[in-house]
Amino acid sequence: MFAVLKTGGKQYKVQSGDVLRVEKLAVAAGEKIQFNEILMVGSTVGAPLVEGAAVQAEVIDQIKGEKLINFVKRRRKHSSKRTKGHRQQLTLLRITDILEKGADASGVKAAVGASLARKEAHGAGSTAAPKAAAAKKAAPAAAAGADDLTAINGVGPAAAKKLVEAGITSFAALAAVDVDTFDAVKVKADWVDQAKALAK
Known part of the structure; x- marks a missing residue:
């Protein structure tokens, strides 16, 4: 057979x-x-x-x-050979x-296959570890009752991280910020208006 x-x-x-x-x-x-x-x-x-x-x-x-x-x-290219x-x-x-x-x-x-085995070995270490670390960072914020600040137009992950580091973890806290005197992050006036609408 x-x-x-x-x-x-x-x-x-x-x-x-x-x-x-x-x-x-x-x-x-x-x-x-x-x-x-x-x-x-x-x-x-x-x-x-x-x-x-x-x-x-x-x-x-x-x-x-x-x-x-x-x-x-x-x-006709004298030096081009490999x-x-x-x-x-x-x-x-x-x-x-x-x-x-x-x-x-x-x-x-x-x-x-050897190439597939290498990909699986490298893929498991390279993608799983950052995802686990990101989940660990996100878990305390969610547990503390923090709002997702990236829901505001113009606030990306980096700006949201800076706001959290400055102590602003909710829409209500962002709505109470004075744009002219707050120095930790450059807060835009429309962020505060959107935060007031979301905090209601």
């Missing part, structure tokens, strides 16, 4: 026992992995994937492909099993 699997943006027709070179996966040599994006098993074609099917493989090694030379030269080499990072696999059904219950680790 054969199957057609998809990994690294490419499709491979495989049978049990085949040795395959695919784009680098985030696995170590000797691990057993499972490909869940199966386009075809035997004569069964999926739309777009075959439900419950999988291809299991054992990782032989992490290797590099053959060296490719990229040479660029622009004619040589660049590249060796693609690959994972060497041996296909062990082709499952037509029951892929979810197999308990084998799903194959994940």
Whole structure:
């Protein structure tokens, strides 16, 4: 029996026992992995994937492909030429099993590309931490019964932060501000008028 699997943006027709070179996966040599994006098993074609099917493989090694030379030269431009080499990072696999059904219950680790694994690792650290910090900063203000000062036209997050630092956390407090004498933030007269309307 054969199957057609998809990994690294490419499709491979495989049978049990085949040795395959695919784009680098985030696995170590000797691990057993499972490909869940199966386009075809035997004569069964999926739309777009075959439900419950999988291809299991054992990782032989992490290797590099053959060296490719990229040479660029622009004619009649004496100093315009560039040589660049590249060796693609690959994972060497041996296909062990082709499952037509029951892929979810197999308990084998799903194959994940190395670039996707890096994105998930960096994305979790870079976006989750600032969001958590922003939520922590917003929580005390909301708990104290503060109003959302950015609801006033012309007051952005930076101006709202300066107003809060100056002790103005509600529409009523902003409505009571004297525009001429208040020095902490340059308060506009229309902000005070809008705050009076919102404080009612």
